[in-house]
Amino acid sequence: MVIFLRGGMDGLSLVVPYGDDLYYKRRRRIAVPRSKVHDLDGYFGLNDAAGALLPLYESGRLAIAQLVGHVQASRSHFQSMRHIEEANAEIGTLGSGWIARHLAHTPASGTGPARAIALQSTLPPALQGGPATVPVPSLASFGFRGPASGRSARMACLERMYASAPEPHRSSGVAALGLVHELAAIDFVHRKPAGGAEYPKGKFGRALYETASLIKSRTGVEVIEADFGGWDDHRDLGPTDGAFAARAHELSEALGAFMTDLGDDAERVTILVLSEFGRGAGMNGSGGTSHGRGGTALVLGGAHVQGGRIHGAWPGLGRDQLDNGAIQVTLDVRDLLSETLSHRLGTSNLDAVLPGHSPTPLGILSRPSKWSGTEVPFI
16 A cells, blocks of 8 residues: 655654754754653654554554655655656656556566555546546545436446547446446455554545455455545644644554554555655745655564664765755655565566666665465565
C-alpha cells in the first residue's frame, strides 16, 4: 500500500532530532520538547503524538528512512509530487507513473478484474497509464446508484458497450465493472477488526479499515494507493498540541490499527508512507515551516521489513550542511521504490520501470523465498 502525505509532511516534527541542540535553536517555539519524545536511537525520537508507531518500531515492523526525496531540486508541491510519482528526472516525458509501469511490465499475480486501486475519485500520477487500474473513492459504496430494480440491466448494458470499445477504454471499463461484482461480495461495513484493533474515526481510518478488508478477502488487487492531505504547515505548526499533532496522531493510530488488524497477512503486505518533500530546518515568521527538500518516509510490514532502524545518511543541521535552509536529500526515493519493486513486487525489468536509474541497495526490505499463491506480496 502506498500512502501519500500530500502537502509536505514535516519530518523533523514526526521523527525528532532531539539529540541535536541546533534543532531547538532553529525551531525555538515550534520544537518538540524532549519530554514529548520517545527515544529511538539516542539522537532521533518519535513525537509522542505519533506514539502508536512506537510498538511497531520496537518490534521491527517499522523502518524509518530519513531525507528521502527526488534528486531534482524543487520546492513546488506540484513538481515534487510529479517527480516522485512518475519516478523520472524529466516530468511528463514517460507519460506514466512508477506503479503503472510496473503493472505494464509484470504479469498479474491474481485473476481479479483490477490490479490497482486508488482510494479517490481520480487516478494519482503514480497509477496513470497502468493496466486495470481503477479510482474508487470508497470500497464499501463502489457500485451503481439509482433503483436496485434496474441495476442488472444497467450493468449488462455497460458490459456490452465496453466489450466493443477501443483501448484503453475497454480494459479500464471491464476492470471497473468486474470490480463492482468483486467488491460487492466483501463485507466492508460489519467486519470486526482482528486483534481488538480500533481505527480512528474519519476518512483515513475508514480507508485503512476497508483496505484491510480487501486484503483479507484475497482478491487479485496488488496495489492500493491512498492520500492523506493537509500537511502544508506554513502557519501555527502545533507539533505537540495543534494541527500537526492531530494529524500525526490520526496517521499513527490508523497505521497501528491497520497492522494489528492484518495479523498474519502483514507478512505479505508492504506499506510505503511518502510525502513530496520535508520542511525547512527552522521556524518561519508565522510559527510554521517553509517548503524544504529531504523528507521522512515510513516503511511497514512483516518480517521482510528491516525495522527498528533509521535508514539514510544524516548530514546534520549546521549552516554548511543545509540546502538553502532545508535539509538536503541524501536518499533518492527511486532507490526505495526500486527495492520495493524488486524485493516485494517481483519486478524483473527495473530498467523499464525506473529508466535511467542505477539503484543503490538500501537494506530496508528483504526478498521473499518464493512468489506463489497467497504469498504474493501486496503494496
